Amino acid sequence: MCLAVPVKIVSLSKDRYTAVVDAGGVRREANVAMIEEPQVGDYILLHAGFAIQKWSTDDVKEYNEIIQRRENSSE
Amino acid sequence: MNVDKLIESISNKSDRIGRKVNLMEVCGTHTMAAFRSGIRTRLPQQVRLLSGPGCPVCVTSDRYIDHAIELAMTENRIITTFGDMMRVPGSRGSLSLAKARGKDIRVIYSPQQALVAARKNPGREVVFLGVGFETTTPLVAWTIQNAFSQKIPNYSVLCAHKTIMPAMRALCDSDDVRVDGFLCPGHVSVITGAEIYQPLCREYHAPCVIAGFEPEDILLSIDMLLNQIISGEASVEIQYTRSVTTEGNKLAQDCVNDVFEPCDVPWRGMGVIPSSGLSVRSSYKGYDAELKFPDIRVNEVKRDTGCRCGDVLRAVITPSECGLFKKECTPDNPIGPCMVSSEGTCAAYYRYSRIDE
Amino acid sequence: MNRKIITSAHGGGGTATKEIIDIAREYLGNPALDQLGDSALLDLDGTGIAFTTDSYVIDPIFFPGGDIGKIAVCGTVNDIAMEGAKPLYMSLSLILEEGLEFELLERVIASVASAAREAGVLVVTGDTKVVEHGRAGGGLFINTAAVGRRYEGCDTSVSNAAPGDLVVVTGTIGDHGVTIINEREELELESGLKSDVAALNTLVEELLTSVPGIKSLRDPTRGGLAAALCDIAGASKAGIEIEEVKIKVKREVKAACDLLGFDPLNIANEGKAVIVCSEDSADEVLKICRDNEFGRESVLIGSVVSEHPETVVLRTTMGGKRIVDMPRGENLPRIC
Numbered sequence: 001m002c003l004a005v006p007v008k009i010v011s012l013s014k015d016r017y018t019a020v021v022d023a024g025g026v027r028r029e030a031n032v033a034m035i036e037e038p039q040v041g042d043y044i045l046l047h048a049g050f051a052i053q054k055w056s057t058d059d060v061k062e063y064n065e066i067i068q069r070r071e072n073s074s075e
Numbered sequence: 076m077n078v079d080k081l082i083e084s085i086s087n088k089s090d091r092i093g094r095k096v097n098l099m100e101v102c103g104t105h106t107m108a109a110f111r112s113g114i115r116t117r118l119p120q121q122v123r124l125l126s127g128p129g130c131p132v133c134v135t136s137d138r139y140i141d142h143a144i145e146l147a148m149t150e151n152r153i154i155t156t157f158g159d160m161m162r163v164p165g166s167r168g169s170l171s172l173a174k175a176r177g178k179d180i181r182v183i184y185s186p187q188q189a190l191v192a193a194r195k196n197p198g199r200e201v202v203f204l205g206v207g208f209e210t211t212t213p214l215v216a217w218t219i220q221n222a223f224s225q226k227i228p229n230y231s232v233l234c235a236h237k238t239i240m241p242a243m244r245a246l247c248d249s250d251d252v253r254v255d256g257f258l259c260p261g262h263v264s265v266i267t268g269a270e271i272y273q274p275l276c277r278e279y280h281a282p283c284v285i286a287g288f289e290p291e292d293i294l295l296s297i298d299m300l301l302n303q304i305i306s307g308e309a310s311v312e313i314q315y316t317r318s319v320t321t322e323g324n325k326l327a328q329d330c331v332n333d334v335f336e337p338c339d340v341p342w343r344g345m346g347v348i349p350s351s352g353l354s355v356r357s358s359y360k361g362y363d364a365e366l367k368f369p370d371i372r373v374n375e376v377k378r379d380t381g382c383r384c385g386d387v388l389r390a391v392i393t394p395s396e397c398g399l400f401k402k403e404c405t406p407d408n409p410i411g412p413c414m415v416s417s418e419g420t421c422a423a424y425y426r427y428s429r430i431d432e
Numbered sequence: 433m434n435r436k437i438i439t440s441a442h443g444g445g446g447t448a449t450k451e452i453i454d455i456a457r458e459y460l461g462n463p464a465l466d467q468l469g470d471s472a473l474l475d476l477d478g479t480g481i482a483f484t485t486d487s488y489v490i491d492p493i494f495f496p497g498g499d500i501g502k503i504a505v506c507g508t509v510n511d512i513a514m515e516g517a518k519p520l521y522m523s524l525s526l527i528l529e530e531g532l533e534f535e536l537l538e539r540v541i542a543s544v545a546s547a548a549r550e551a552g553v554l555v556v557t558g559d560t561k562v563v564e565h566g567r568a569g570g571g572l573f574i575n576t577a578a579v580g581r582r583y584e585g586c587d588t589s590v591s592n593a594a595p596g597d598l599v600v601v602t603g604t605i606g607d608h609g610v611t612i613i614n615e616r617e618e619l620e621l622e623s624g625l626k627s628d629v630a631a632l633n634t635l636v637e638e639l640l641t642s643v644p645g646i647k648s649l650r651d652p653t654r655g656g657l658a659a660a661l662c663d664i665a666g667a668s669k670a671g672i673e674i675e676e677v678k679i680k681v682k683r684e685v686k687a688a689c690d691l692l693g694f695d696p697l698n699i700a701n702e703g704k705a706v707i708v709c710s711e712d713s714a715d716e717v718l719k720i721c722r723d724n725e726f727g728r729e730s731v732l733i734g735s736v737v738s739e740h741p742e743t744v745v746l747r748t749t750m751g752g753k754r755i756v757d758m759p760r761g762e763n764l765p766r767i768c
Contacts, residue, residue, distance in 0.1 A: 002104050002208070002260065002768065003766065004210065004262050005687075005690045005691055007691075023687040023691055024683045024684060024690075025624060025683055025684040026684050026687040026691065028620055028621050028622065031185075031214075033326070034217070034326040034327045034330065036326065045265065045318055046691070047210055047211070047214070047262065048157070048184060048185045048186065048767045049186070049188070049214075050187070050213075050214045050217070052210065052262070052324060052327060053318050053324060055317060055318070059316075059318070062316075062317055063289075069077060069291075070078075070291070070749055073078065073749075078750055078751060079751070103768050104768055110754060111695075111748075111754060112748050112750045112752060113747070113750050113751070113752020113753050114750050114752050115752065116752040116753045116754070117750065117751060117752045130768065131768065132768065157765075157767045158693075158766045159764075162441075162761060171441070172437075174439075175438065175439035175440065183765075184620075184765045207767060207768075211767060290750045406757075407448065407760055417766045418768045425757070426755065426757040427754040427755050427757070
C-alpha cells in the first residue's frame with residue numbers, strides 16, 4: 001500500500017520544508033518537513049511527494065548492489 | 076545474496092519444514108511486487124503467499140465512495156483524490172463515472188497539490204479523500220496542520236485512514252485461516268517503527284519479518300521467516316534495514332498524533348475493528364469534511380452482489396475460489412474493489428497469473 | 433435512473449472501446465470494416481489501397497518532442513504503413529476553439545507541413561470548423577484521413593503470427609505516454625522526457641520491400657506494447673513470450689514510471705513499431721531497423737509460441753513468469 005522510491009535531494013529552499021529531488025534524471029519538488037535536518041546530497045524515500053525517511057550512504061550502497069546484481073545476472 | 080541462491084535456500088528450508096507454510100504478505104504493494112516480478116512462480120509449492128487486507132482501497136466501504144460522490148454533487152466543491160480511488164464502485168457508481176457526468180473530481184499525485192488547489196480556488200471548497208495506511212497518513216496530517224497555520228479555510232479531508240496492526244491482530248484472532256508468519260509492510264514500518272509488531276510475536280507466536288519491496292527483499296524476507304519457523308521462535312526482524320528502524324519516523328508520528336485520533340471503523344469484509352481507524356481531532360474540526368458538510372447524508376447500503384472480497388482480504392479464499400472471478404467479475408467489469416484496485420488481490424491474480432493458479 | 437454514458441475508459445482502447453466498436457459494427461458492418469485493422473484494405477478496380485481515419489485530441493497541444501500537428505501526420509501515416517501500404521495523400525480537418533491564437537494555429541499548421549514533407553505525403557484537402565471556447569481540449573482538435581497504395585504481396589495483419597516467429601520492437605518504450613501524462617496531469621516532473629513521435633513509413637517500406645518474412649506490424653500506441661502484443665496474440669490465436677531483460681526503457685521514463693506507479697509496458701508510444709517476422713528473417717529485420725534513424729535501438733524481445741494461446745507471458749529478470757495483460761482504462765498515478 002505504499003509506493004515509495006529512493007531519490008536524491010539536489011536543492012533545498014529557504015522555507016526548509018521544500019526540496020527539489022532527482023530520481024534517475026527526473027526532478028520534482030518534494031516536501032521534506034518530516035526529515036530531520038535534510039541536506040543537499042542526501043538520499044530520501046519519496047512517497048506521494050513527501051520524504052518519509054533518510055537513507056545513509058550504506059543504505060544507498062546496499063540498494064545499488066541489489067540493482068547491479070540484477071543487471072549482471074541478466075546479461 | 077543472488078536470486079537463484081535465495082530460491083535454493085527457500086526450497087531447502089521448505090523441505091526441512093515438511094509441510095505447507097502460509098506466509099501472509101499484508102501489504103498490497105507486496106502482493107503486486109511478488110506477482111509482477113514473477114517470484115511467485117519460483118517459490119516451492121509448499122510455501123504459499125497469502126494476500127492480506129493491506130490494500131486501503133479494498134478495505135474502504137461503499138459508504139465512503141458514496142459520501143465522496145455526494146460531496147462532489149455540490150457545484151462549489153472540488154474533490155481531490157489519489158488515482159487509486161477513481162474506479163472503485165460505490166453503491167451508485169464510481170468517482171470516475173461522476174467525473175464523466177461533469178463533477179469536478181481531480182486526480183493528484185501528492186496531498187500537497189490539494190492544498191495548492193485550495194489556495195488557487197478561494198471561492199470553492201476543496202476536499203481531499205484521505206485514504207491510506209500509516210505511510211500516507213502523516214502526509215495528510217501535515218496538510219491539515221499547514222492549512223490551519225496558513226489559515227486556509229476552504230480545505231478539508233474526508234478521512235478514511237486506517238492503521239494496519241489492529242487488522243493483523245484480528246487475522247490472528249480469527250479461526251478461518253492459519254498464518255505461519257507475516258511479511259510486514261515495509262513502508263508502513265518506516266513511519267511506525269518495527270516495535271509495533273511485537274504483540275503478534277508475544278501473544279500469537281507469529282514470526283514477523285519487515286520486508287522491502289524489491290523482489291530480492293521479498294525473497295530474503297521469506298527465507299528469514301522460514302528460519303524462524305524452523306527454529307520455533309517468533310520475533311520481529313527487519314529485513315528492510317535500508318528504510319526501517321525500531322523507533323520509526325518520530326516527526327511523522329508526532330504529526331499524525333497531533334491531527335488524528337483513533338476510532339472504531341468498519342473494514343470491508345472484516346466488520347468493525349476497534350481503534351483501527353483515524354478521525355480528525357476536534358482541535359482541527361474545521362478541516363474534517365465529515366463535520367464541515369453536515370448536509371450530506373449517506374446510508375450504508377448493503378449490496379448483495381455475491382462479491383467475496385471480504386473473504387479474499389482475510390485470505391479465507393483465493394480469488395480463484397470466488398464464483399464470480401473471471402466470469403462476472405473482471406477488471407473491465409469489477410464487482411468489488413479487490414478487482415478494481417491497482418493492488419487488489421483479485422486484480423493481481425487476474426492480471427498476472429490466471430493461467431497458473 | 434442512470435443511463436449508460438461514455439467515460440474516459442472508453443477512450444482507453446481496451447474492452448471499453450470495444451463497446452463502441454461493436455455498435456459501429458452492428459449498424460455499419462461490412463467485410464472491409466470488420467477486419468478492424470488500423471486501416472481498411474480495399475480494392476479499387478484492381479489496385480490495392482489502404483484507407484484510414486484518425487482524430488487527435490491531445491492536450492496539451494504542444495509538448496516536449498512534438499505537437500498535435502506532428503502527431504496528426506505521424507499517427508495517420510503510421511496507420512497506413514502498419515497495414516502494409518505506402519501512404520500518399522491525407523486530409524486535414526481542423527476543429528478550432530474560439531479564443532485560440534492565430535500564432536498557435538500557424539505553428540501547428542507549420543508543424544503539419546514539416547512532418548508531411550519528411551514523411552513524403554501530401555495534404556490534399558481540408559476543412560475547418562469553429563466551436564465555442566472550452567470545447568476543443570487544448571485549443572484545437574484535428575481529424576485526418578489518408579490513403580496509401582498497398583505493397584504487392586504484403587500481408588501485415590496482426591492475425592499472421594505463428595509459433596516459431598520472432599518479435600522485434602524498434603526502440604525504447606513508454607516515452608510518449610509518460611511525457612504527455614506528466615504535462616497534462618500537472619505531475620510537475622522536470623526532466624528530459626520527450627515524446628518519440630515519428631513517421632515510420634520509410635522504415636516500413638524498406639522492411640516490406642527487402643524482407644519477405646514480415647508477418648505482422650503494429651504500432652504500440654494506446655495501451656502500449658502490452659496492448660499491441662495482446663492484440664497480436666489474440667488475433668493469431670498463438671502465445672507470445674517476451675523477456676523483460678530485453679525490453680528497453682529510457683532511464684528517465686523508468687524513473688517517472690517508478691514514481692507514479694506506472695508500468696512502461698502499458699504506456700503509449702508514437703514512434704515505434706512491433707514487428708513479427710519469421711525466424712530466419714530476424715537478423716535482416718534488425719539490421720534494416722537499426723540502420724534507420726527511428727529504429728537505432730531495435731531489439732528482439734521474444735517469440736511466438738504454441739503454448740498458452742492468446743496469452744502473452746513475460747519472463748522476468750527474477751527468472752519467474754507472469755502474464756502481460758491487456759491494459760484497461762487510463763493510467764492514473766497511484767500511491768499503492
